Amino acid sequence: MKFTDFIPRKAIVPGLKANNKKAVVLELVTALKKAMDGEKFAVTDVADAILERERVGSTGLGAGVAVPHAKLDTVKGVIGAFGRCPSGVDFNSVDGEPVSLVFLIVSPPQKNEEYLQALQKTMRAIKQPHWCKFLRAAKTAKEIEDIFRESEEVAKV
Amino acid sequence: MISERRVTILNEKGLHVRPATKFAQVAGRFRSRIEIVKDGAAVNGKSSIDLLTLAAEPGSILLIRAEGEDAGPAVDELANLVTDKFGFRDD
Numbered sequence: 001m002k003f004t005d006f007i008p009r010k011a012i013v014p015g016l017k018a019n020n021k022k023a024v025v026l027e028l029v030t031a032l033k034k035a036m037d038g039e040k041f042a043v044t045d046v047a048d049a050i051l052e053r054e055r056v057g058s059t060g061l062g063a064g065v066a067v068p069h070a071k072l073d074t075v076k077g078v079i080g081a082f083g084r085c086p087s088g089v090d091f092n093s094v095d096g097e098p099v100s101l102v103f104l105i106v107s108p109p110q111k112n113e114e115y116l117q118a119l120q121k122t123m124r125a126i127k128q129p130h131w132c133k134f135l136r137a138a139k140t141a142k143e144i145e146d147i148f149r150e151s152e153e154v155a156k157v
Numbered sequence: 158m159i160s161e162r163r164v165t166i167l168n169e170k171g172l173h174v175r176p177a178t179k180f181a182q183v184a185g186r187f188r189s190r191i192e193i194v195k196d197g198a199a200v201n202g203k204s205s206i207d208l209l210t211l212a213a214e215p216g217s218i219l220l221i222r223a224e225g226e227d228a229g230p231a232v233d234e235l236a237n238l239v240t241d242k243f244g245f246r247d248d
Binding site: 094123 | 169203
């Protein structure tokens with residue numbers, strides 16, 4: 001599983017306008033919908049499912065990273081969007097810190113193995129030294145995608 | 158003091174975000190150093206980010222290893238947590 005397998009370039013939002021969790025989720029799901037021509041999901045259904053999931057426990061895992069997600073049978077495969085909140089957004093994270101890097105993942109229930117691999121991919125990358133720093137410093141969606149691509153080589157282990 | 162135990166992931170969706178977060182939270186209550194080993198790779202049991210790098214599917218076998226003064230109780234409680242499907246009834 002590579003980043004570019006589940007996060008299309010058009011679903012990379014370098015500067016989210018949203019300034020709260022709910023709006024961040026909505027903005028990213030909207031970007032994801034625009035990026036995925038073949039997917040028929042409704043933006044509100046996906047956003048609602050993700051926010052419902054947040055209610056049982058925040059996906060803000062610390063280090064300024066959150067992985068809001070939901071399982072829906074209206075999507076065909078594991079798909080995702082990535083967005084940055086330049087000034088940080090309160091995500092009720094485990095460490096109480098604001099979130100600036102958001103990896104949103106939507107998957108169909110029957111593709112659990114691939115979903116776990118997408119999470120694995122993301123977590124391995126954020127653990128690489130300086131990876132998050134580079135991601136925060138990138139200027140464009142293209143630069144962010146390049147960082148995603150470069151991480152494929154390092155994280156093959 | 159070192160204590161360790163092998164456990165199997167029983168819940169249907171494996172070690173995803175919610176169980177990983179719960180595990181790290183419980184592990185964090187102990188003073189011992191806690192490692193989780195899967196297929197020879199060891200990660201920090203007190204970090205949900207680390208635990209999620211394992212991509213542990215249902216049926217995966219994990220070794221819980223604790224080192225420190227409360228290693229025994231830590232392994233007991235963490236092994237029970239895994240066996241109890243992390244206390245979630247909907248997974």
